[in-house]
Amino acid sequence: MNSDKNRFEEIGTPDDLRLEKFLPYRLSVLSNRVSNAIAQAYGQRFELTIPAWRVMAILGRFPDLSAADLVEQTAMDKVAISRAVSALFRNDYITRSEDPGDRRRQVLNLSPLGRDVYERIVPLAQQYENDLMASLSVEERQQLDSIIEKLMGRAQTWAERGLID
Amino acid sequence: MNSDKNRFEEIGTPDDLRLEKFLPYRLSVLSNRVSNAIAQAYGQRFELTIPAWRVMAILGRFPDLSAADLVEQTAMDKVAISRAVSALFRNDYITRSEDPGDRRRQVLNLSPLGRDVYERIVPLAQQYENDLMASLSVEERQQLDSIIEKLMGRAQTWAERGLID
DNA sequence: CGATGGTGGTTACAATTGAAACCAATGTTA
DNA sequence: TAACATTGGTTTCAATTGTAACCACCATCG
Numbered sequence: 001m002n003s004d005k006n007r008f009e010e011i012g013t014p015d016d017l018r019l020e021k022f023l024p025y026r027l028s029v030l031s032n033r034v035s036n037a038i039a040q041a042y043g044q045r046f047e048l049t050i051p052a053w054r055v056m057a058i059l060g061r062f063p064d065l066s067a068a069d070l071v072e073q074t075a076m077d078k079v080a081i082s083r084a085v086s087a088l089f090r091n092d093y094i095t096r097s098e099d100p101g102d103r104r105r106q107v108l109n110l111s112p113l114g115r116d117v118y119e120r121i122v123p124l125a126q127q128y129e130n131d132l133m134a135s136l137s138v139e140e141r142q143q144l145d146s147i148i149e150k151l152m153g154r155a156q157t158w159a160e161r162g163l164i165d
Numbered sequence: 166m167n168s169d170k171n172r173f174e175e176i177g178t179p180d181d182l183r184l185e186k187f188l189p190y191r192l193s194v195l196s197n198r199v200s201n202a203i204a205q206a207y208g209q210r211f212e213l214t215i216p217a218w219r220v221m222a223i224l225g226r227f228p229d230l231s232a233a234d235l236v237e238q239t240a241m242d243k244v245a246i247s248r249a250v251s252a253l254f255r256n257d258y259i260t261r262s263e264d265p266g267d268r269r270r271q272v273l274n275l276s277p278l279g280r281d282v283y284e285r286i287v288p289l290a291q292q293y294e295n296d297l298m299a300s301l302s303v304e305e306r307q308q309l310d311s312i313i314e315k316l317m318g319r320a321q322t323w324a325e326r327g328l329i330d
Numbered sequence: 331c332g333a334t335g336g337t338g339g340t341t342a343c344a345a346t347t348g349a350a351a352c353c354a355a356t357g358t359t360a
Numbered sequence: 361t362a363a364c365a366t367t368g369g370t371t372t373c374a375a376t377t378g379t380a381a382c383c384a385c386c387a388t389c390g
Contacts, residue, residue, distance in 0.1 A: 008227045008234065017287045019222045019239070023294050024199045026313050029240050031196035033320040034189045049346090057184045062173045068368060069173065074184070075194050079348070082370060104355045104368045122182045129188050131323075135315040143308045147301060148191050154300040155198040214376090233338060244378070247340060269338045269385050 038128055045124075046117055047091065051076060051084040053121065059094060059110050060118040066105045093117060203293055210289075211282055212256065216241060216249040218286065224259060224275050225283040231270045258282060 019025050035050060042048040048056070058073050059065060065073070070081050085108065088094040093114035099105040110118055133141055184190050200215060207213045213221070223238050224230060230238070235246050250273065253259045258279035264270040275283055298306055 008230065008238070010226050011228060016226050017222055017290055018226070019219060022222075022290065023297055023309075024196075024203055024290075025219070026317075027192070027196040028200055030313060030317050030320065031189075031192040033317070033324060035193055037320060037323040038189055054184060054190070057182055057187075061175050061181050061183070063176060065173065066368075073173070077348080078369075079371095082368095083347095086370085102356070102368080106369080125182055125187065125189075132188055132316055132319050135319040136312060140308065140312055140315075143305065144188075144312050147305055147309050147312075148195060150300040150305075151297055152191075152195050152198070154297055155195065155202060158202040158296075159198060231338075242378080243339075244341095247338095248377090251340090267338080267386070271339080 034132070038125070041124060041128070042121065046121065048117075048121075049084065049087070051080050052088050052093075055081065055084045055088060056093065056110065056114060056118050056121070057125075059108060060115070060122070063109050064107050066099070066107060068105075070108070088114070199293075199297070203290070206289060206293070207286065211286065213282075213286075214249065214252070216245050217253050217258075220246065220249045220253060221258065221275065221279060221283050221286070222290075224273060225280070225287070228274050229272050231264070231272060233270075235273070253279070 039050050042050070042053050054074050054076065055070055058070060062073070067081050067085055071078055074081070085094065089096055092111055095109050095111050096106045099107050136144065204215050207215070207218050219239050219241065220235055223235055227238070232246050232250055236243055239246070250259065254261055257276055260274050260276050261271045264272050301309065
């Protein structure tokens with residue numbers, strides 16, 4: 001984009017921090033790029049936000065869940081789920097029915113319309129993922145899988161046991 | 166946490182989408198966990214948001230940049246930079262001086278206080294990164310590096326050339 | 331010059347998000 | 361069964377973020 005690479009003069013000490021090499025930063029940029037592209041695809045075609053789509057993705061596989069179950073499955077928080085569920089309900093993508101055993105709880109399911117949309121989104125989602133994965137070799141895909149698990153585990157313990165120091 | 170793994174009954178067709186295996190989802194969860202932990206660490210100690218910290222990280226290495234230069238270096242947008250810069254200026258972490266050659270432009274630098282904070286944050290940031298990286302082998306770190314580059318490239322083209330289809 | 335278009339940066343406003351308070355129903359204890 | 365704590369879910373309010381409009385300055389071209 002710009003051939004004048006030395007416009008910026010670097011100073012700084014040996015143990016300086018190179019943002020462009022800093023893993024948390026890179027993860028954030030990558031994740032945002034990917035999510036934004038996909039959010040746009042879903043949003044354009046089906047009036048769906050990412051949280052709403054996640055809820056549908058879970059309900060498509062696991063019927064009869066409550067909002068609390070969704071929280072457990074998605075790593076999203078209560079409020080986000082509640083809002084996504086309301087929006088989906090407004091669009092007639094899901095049904096809410098009362099749990100006779102516990103009148104606080106509502107049992108959620110895809111409606112026929114919702115299932116229809118679900119079945120059209122799944123291939124779209126897979127297409128995006130395939131397109132991403134196509135830039136990696138088979139070994140790299142496995143590597144990535146296991147690396148993500150490890151990093152996730154480490155970051156998880158940060159959240160649980162408080163931060164370093 | 167919960168030994169009753171079969172509370173949820175999976176239905177679904179062969180080519181169903183498993184959210185927990187879906188790369189965009191996993192990236193997003195991972196990135197959020199990492200960022201949140203770090204944001205909290207910075208925020209607690211130095212009243213710094215992530216965007217503000219990014220600006221400092223760049224200015225620490227490259228003095229005399231303008232806001233536009235920061236946009237170029239950080240992949241953040243104009244407005245985010247503008248806000249981060251204002252906040253940093255309010256806290257006396259950076260200085261703004263007028264560019265005599267172009268009176269729209271302001272030349273930014275860390276103040277002595279800012280540099281002081283910068284020098285205390287860099288090790289903290291590195292500590293987080295090291296802690297993450299410690300869960301990976303040396304080969305895995307290289308693999309991750311190159312995988313991220315590839316994925317980034319792919320996602321980049323989505324943004325540039327419009328979406329798939 | 332004077333008009334026109336581009337650039338650096340900020341402001342305004344709407345949409346999204348998060349934290350905490352909240353309500354209703356259930357469970358628990360005495 | 362009265363009191364209290366817990367759980368499912370929603371609402372409220374403030375903080376964060378994104379988009380577009382905007383102002384001031386600079387550059388170009390007639």
